[in-house]
Amino acid sequence: MLDRIWIAMLIAGLAAGIAGGxxxxxxxxxxxxxxxxxxxxxxxxxxxxxxTGIMRIMERVGMARNISRLLHPLLRFLFPGVPKGxxxxxxxxxxxxxxxxxxxxxxxxxxxxxxxxxxSLRADxxxxxxxASDDMCxxxxxxxxxxxxxxxxxxxxxSAANSADVSGILLPIWICSLFSLVFGVFMTKLLxxxxxxxxxxxxxxxxxxxxxxxxxx
Amino acid sequence: xxERMLSMSLLDILSGNVLxxxxxxxxxxxxxxxxxxxxxxxxxxxxxxxGLHTVIKIFPTLVGLMTAxxxxxxxxxxxxxxxxxxxxxxMIHIPGEVMPLALLRPVTGSGSLAVLAYxxxxxxxxxxxxxxxxxxxxxxxxxxxxVSVYFGAVGVKNIRHTLVAGLLADLAxxxxxxxxxxxxDMG
Numbered sequence: 001m002l003d004r005i006w007i008a009m010l011i012a013g014l015a016a017g018i019a020g021g022x023x024x025x026x027x028x029x030x031x032x033x034x035x036x037x038x039x040x041x042x043x044x045x046x047x048x049x050x051x052t053g054i055m056r057i058m059e060r061v062g063m064a065r066n067i068s069r070l071l072h073p074l075l076r077f078l079f080p081g082v083p084k085g086x087x088x089x090x091x092x093x094x095x096x097x098x099x100x101x102x103x104x105x106x107x108x109x110x111x112x113x114x115x116x117x118x119x120s121l122r123a124d125x126x127x128x129x130x131x132a133s134d135d136m137c138x139x140x141x142x143x144x145x146x147x148x149x150x151x152x153x154x155x156x157x158x159s160a161a162n163s164a165d166v167s168g169i170l171l172p173i174w175i176c177s178l179f180s181l182v183f184g185v186f187m188t189k190l191l192x193x194x195x196x197x198x199x200x201x202x203x204x205x206x207x208x209x210x211x212x213x214x215x216x217x
Numbered sequence: 218x219x220e221r222m223l224s225m226s227l228l229d230i231l232s233g234n235v236l237x238x239x240x241x242x243x244x245x246x247x248x249x250x251x252x253x254x255x256x257x258x259x260x261x262x263x264x265x266x267x268g269l270h271t272v273i274k275i276f277p278t279l280v281g282l283m284t285a286x287x288x289x290x291x292x293x294x295x296x297x298x299x300x301x302x303x304x305x306x307x308m309i310h311i312p313g314e315v316m317p318l319a320l321l322r323p324v325t326g327s328g329s330l331a332v333l334a335y336x337x338x339x340x341x342x343x344x345x346x347x348x349x350x351x352x353x354x355x356x357x358x359x360x361x362x363x364v365s366v367y368f369g370a371v372g373v374k375n376i377r378h379t380l381v382a383g384l385l386a387d388l389a390x391x392x393x394x395x396x397x398x399x400x401x402d403m404g
Binding site for chain 2: 014055057061112128143148163171179
């Protein structure tokens with residue numbers, strides 16, 4: 001995907017620029033932009049390193065586990081297909097908490113672990129192997145909404161751009177990402193009931209399996 | 218009037234102290250958990266080294282993408298995209314200038330970083346456009362990447378409504394970002 005976007009932007013840009021008689025500006029940009037990438041990386045590095053350092057400490061003292069425990073009641077409501085006490089719930093909680101704290105390095109392996117746990121539940125619900133369960137869809141949409149307590153990259157980028165108020169952006173980011181998270185969750189619940197996407201075996205979860213076995217017997 | 222001034226100063230105090238308070242809380246918890254901060258600093262330096270590694274790893278990507286964005290912009294195509302989308306962006310009250318960022322954000326993290334750097338340089342990080350762009354960048358993830366990595370890990374092909382829901386949430390973020398920035402500016 002990135003391959004295509006990159007080459008399309010360059011070819012379209014160069015062709016349109018040359019055709020529009022902006023060849024000299026293109027030449028200028030080609031030289032200065034790579035130097036700007038160096039400047040950006042150098043001015044990003046300090047802020048980024050400081051916060052990844054703090055994140056490592058948070059990871060070490062197990063802060064994700066605490067947040068996960070706080071989220072538990074909410075998760076039970078959002079993932080109805082996961083039975084009480086099933087390891088999938090713990091995995092979901094840990095992964096979402098790592099995301100919330102901005103522990104990027106820890107979050108992806110935890111997320112994949114959660115997906116594997118959800119995948120094992122899917123077999124219980126007699127879903128076809130290659131089809132996502134409602135809970136899997138919900139988990140991924142919650143991940144893509146990207147709610148983070150400390151958006152390190154933005155802080156680093158803003159300080160690199162000499163912002164007069166680097167952290168003033170935190171409040172609007174929290175409000176906006178909470179809004180988009182809630183909206184995403186709502187849309188996921190709603191769309192899972194649309195005829196196009198509805199699961200044929202009914203809602204996911206181990207309870208369905210008993211009914212299904214009963215019927216066929 | 219006085220009520221409005223009060224809420225404004227509360228907001229100022231809140232946003233001014235947010236980062237120090239957060240850091241104090243984090244470090245306070247760490248202090249209690251580690252019996253007086255044992256091994257905390259070595260953990261910090263390890264993590265910071267990790268951050269440097271990230272910067273080095275994204276550097277080649279940024280060189281490539283910032284050059285592509287620069288060429289795309291110098292050719293006039295970036296403005297053309299914004300102008301083309303202007304009827305739509307006006308309708309939902311988004312500054313047209315942030316549209317290239319909004320379109321790239323779900324697809325490529327480093328590509329949108331390159332556009333963000335350009336927007337900061339042209340419009341400044343503290344104006345309406347710069348702050349809207351910050352909120353868009355900070356409130357979303359690389360949706361396509363997340364969907365493909367997580368579903369790929371368990372071999373799911375039929376992803377049902379996941380991508381549609383994720384992209385709708387991204388659209389909501391863009392509209393919400395522009396709205397929130399305007400709303401906070403009004404005090």
